[in-house]
Amino acid sequence: MDSALWTNVWWVVGVLVVLTIDLIALIVIPRRRKPTAAMAWLLLILLLPIVGILFFLLIGDARLPAARRDEQSRIDGILRAHPAPARADAASWPRAVQRIVEQNENLTSLPAVAGNELALYEGYQEAIDAMAAAIDTATTFVHVEFYIVGWDDTTRGFFAAMERAVARGVSVRLLADHIASRKIPRADETFAELDRIGVRWAWLLPVQPLKGKYQRPDLRNHRKLVVVDGRVGFMGSQNLIARDYDSEKNRKRGLMWQELVTRVEGPAVAQIDVVFLSDWLIETGEDLRGEFRSGAGIPDERPDGVVCQLVPSGPTYETENNLRLFLALIHGATERVIITSPYFVPDEAMVYAITGACRRGLEVELFVSEIADQGLVSHAQRSYYETLLEAGVRIYLYPAPYILHAKHFSVDDDIAVIGSSNMDIRSFSLNAEMSLLVRGASFVQQMRAVEARYRAAGRELTLEQWRREPRTATFLDGLARLTSALN
Numbered sequence: 497m498d499s500a501l502w503t504n505v506w507w508v509v510g511v512l513v514v515l516t517i518d519l520i521a522l523i524v525i526p527r528r529r530k531p532t533a534a535m536a537w538l539l540l541i542l543l544l545p546i547v548g549i550l551f552f553l554l555i556g557d558a559r560l561p562a563a564r565r566d567e568q569s570r571i572d573g574i575l576r577a578h579p580a581p582a583r584a585d586a587a588s589w590p591r592a593v594q595r596i597v598e599q600n601e602n603l604t605s606l607p608a609v610a611g612n613e614l615a616l617y618e619g620y621q622e623a624i625d626a627m628a629a630a631i632d633t634a635t636t637f638v639h640v641e642f643y644i645v646g647w648d649d650t651t652r653g654f655f656a657a658m659e660r661a662v663a664r665g666v667s668v669r670l671l672a673d674h675i676a677s678r679k680i681p682r683a684d685e686t687f688a689e690l691d692r693i694g695v696r697w698a699w700l701l702p703v704q705p706l707k708g709k710y711q712r713p714d715l716r717n718h719r720k721l722v723v724v725d726g727r728v729g730f731m732g733s734q735n736l737i738a739r740d741y742d743s744e745k746n747r748k749r750g751l752m753w754q755e756l757v758t759r760v761e762g763p764a765v766a767q768i769d770v771v772f773l774s775d776w777l778i779e780t781g782e783d784l785r786g787e788f789r790s791g792a793g794i795p796d797e798r799p800d801g802v803v804c805q806l807v808p809s810g811p812t813y814e815t816e817n818n819l820r821l822f823l824a825l826i827h828g829a830t831e832r833v834i835i836t837s838p839y840f841v842p843d844e845a846m847v848y849a850i851t852g853a854c855r856r857g858l859e860v861e862l863f864v865s866e867i868a869d870q871g872l873v874s875h876a877q878r879s880y881y882e883t884l885l886e887a888g889v890r891i892y893l894y895p896a897p898y899i900l901h902a903k904h905f906s907v908d909d910d911i912a913v914i915g916s917s918n919m920d921i922r923s924f925s926l927n928a929e930m931s932l933l934v935r936g937a938s939f940v941q942q943m944r945a946v947e948a949r950y951r952a953a954g955r956e957l958t959l960e961q962w963r964r965e966p967r968t969a970t971f972l973d974g975l976a977r978l979t980s981a982l983n
Contacts (some may be wrong), residue, residue, distance in 0.1 A: 540552075592828040594863060596825060606807070615759045616730075630724045634668075635666065639670075645736045647681075671779065675703060714926050728759065750899050761803070808928070825844065831858060832861075833860045841918075864894065873980075895953055
């Protein structure tokens with residue numbers, strides 16, 4: 497057989513392989529996947545068949561292993577079987593709010609609870625010091641969970657507080673995301689220090705195939721929380737690491753992260769602890785309910801406290817709990833919606849909800865950073881600016897060298913959400929997150945004060961300014977937007 501014939505044979509085989517890949521992709525990829533995500537995957541595979549299919553096999557399944565999902569379902573069943581005390585009386589609430597709270601409970605098994613007292617911390621070191629001070633009051637247990645944990649000059653006091661707690665006989669446990677926390681400088685020193693001081697710790701979503709622990713590598717646990725004795729809790733956007741993330745690259749650019757953390761006292765602390773207990777059980781197999789049932793118990797309700805409902809979300813759930821919460825709140829808003837998100841890459845439903853709020857005559861504001869630490873995400877975010885500005889959204893750019901990393905939004909004058917979830921496709925579908933829904937004018941007033949400081953510090957981006965952006969930049973924005981749908 498001559499070389500020309502062999503060449504033709506290989507061409508035929510190659511074409512058949514490509515057609516087979518394309519046919520299988522057309523059958524498999526659209527199943528149980530949003531149209532935008534399906535189209536992005538199909539476009540990649542049609543243009544680059546071999547590369548595309550390998551990429552899809554690596555990160556194409558946004559679900560965690562069945563064992564993890566089954567365990568989450570079992571935990572939800574336990575929560576449903578044990579009704580929470582201090583359940584809020586929603587009879588006098590607007591019907592729309594009642595339905596949102598009911599939706600959250602149906603998805604997570606966590607009800608709205610009354611009588612909580614909340615405070616906000618904007619200062620980076622202030623928040624870490626407040627958490628350390630609370631740990632110094634611990635008598636029974638301390639639970640710590642962060643996406644990123646680092647032992648450095650900023651967090652040294654927090655680690656010292658944990659060491660003092662262990663010395664007093666307090667059980668101190670810590671969870672850290674495996675991929676994110678392993679990537680930081682001197683990670684080995686950080687976890688060696690935890691071993692030295694006697695903290696029991698475990699990885700969240702470890703990627704350790706040789707130990708039989710593996711799932712899609714970019715499915716991460718992005719939660720941040722501290723619970724002390726079940727009576728005080730902290731949650732928000734801030735990780736347990738220096739403000740520049742101990743990164744030489746960030747230091748060269750002068751980057752500093754701006755965060756928002758809330759301290760919680762009241763019955764909602766038990767819900768924050770449920771998230772930790774669930775994650776600890778899933779990662780270690782150790783059920784801590786019996787050990788801590790005799791601890792501080794459910795804190796008393798504050799007579800003038802606010803209503804809270806914790807909404808955990810992530811790939812252990814069959815539904816995108818945080819996205820459903822955000823959409824329901826925006827659709828139900830009647831006066832204003834103010835959103836703060838460092839990585840704002842919404843899906844189509846979120847874009848319609850936000851622009852629809854503008855069309856209904858609501859005041860809609862979006863706070864984002866002027867500069868970015870992640871180039872691809874920044875370009876994807878920018879691709880939505882023109883649509884938002886044309887609809888009437890007012891966009892404020894928080895000034896360099898700060899990365900506005902806070903994640904919260906407020907609706908009308910009595911509803912707010914704060915937590916770990918960005919308004920992007922990754923947080924909706926791929927990351928384990930937690931969001932605290934708060935109903936109470938006093939808390940929203942605190943949030944309004946934070947938003948006013950963002951507004952005063954930043955500058956407003958107008959539609960005229962945006963339309964003067966160079967075509968090369970907006971071209972990259974469009975490409976990044978396309979890749980953001982690959983989930």
